[in-house]
Amino acid sequence: ISYCNWLSEKEGLPPAYDELGKLLDCDGSHTTDLRRVAGYRLPTEAEWEYAARGGNKSRDYIFAGSNDVDEVAWYIENSSDRTREVGLKSPNELGLYDMSGNVWELCSDNSDRYSEGLEINPYGETGVFKILRGGSVREDREEVTISARDLTGERYTNSSIGFRIAKTVLVDGGEQ
Incomplete structure (x- = not known):
């Protein structure tokens, strides 16, 4: 922040x-x-997942950019328990690197569960935990999938938690 x-x-x-x-x-x-x-700002959990899935170019991969975890992610089996410089693995469909593995990425949402109904880019401030997405070098292949998520205390830090930033972009007509 x-x-x-x-x-x-x-x-x-x-x-x-x-x-x-x-x-x-x-x-x-x-x-x-x-x-x-x-x-x-930090991305919402929904924005993070949309980007990790490849946005409107998505090919429905299990991991961000591939169905082969070793092609796109640093995780427990190939990392020697240490993070790596971003960009050493292949990117996803949007050209984004390391959205699976390397470090868990902090999202802006304070929530510990999904809502019941369909929403577009919900922003949750109701829970006491921050959402983490993407997995890390300390996780197995199931925890570095696009759908993997975890929680952390708002002020908790360690070497397997990082972040990426987002910015709202207004286009013609004021829509984001």
Whole structure:
């Protein structure tokens, strides 16, 4: 969150988070509407999964970019329990690297379960845990699939947890 705010301010954008980690809109007010967040932020769990699956170019792979785990992921069987520089394995359909394995990736959602109904890019702030996606070098092949998820305490850190950033992009007509 600190990195996202630092990068936002460096690029002349409003910060995406307040000091407690709550989302801010472009005017500095609290929001849960991601379309109103102008700065860099952590992706929601739904955004993360959409990107890992290859977006609208998805080929329905089990892992991010392949059905062969060794082609796209660092995990317990090939990592020697150490993370690697991003980009050494093949990317997924969108050209994104290491969305399976290497490190668990922190999502912005504070929730511990999926909702019952169909939603488009839900943003959860109801749980006490942060969502982790993608698996790490310490996991077996089942835990580095696109659908694998875990939870962590909001302030817990270790060498198998990382993050990637997202930014809302407005296109013609104001849609994201």
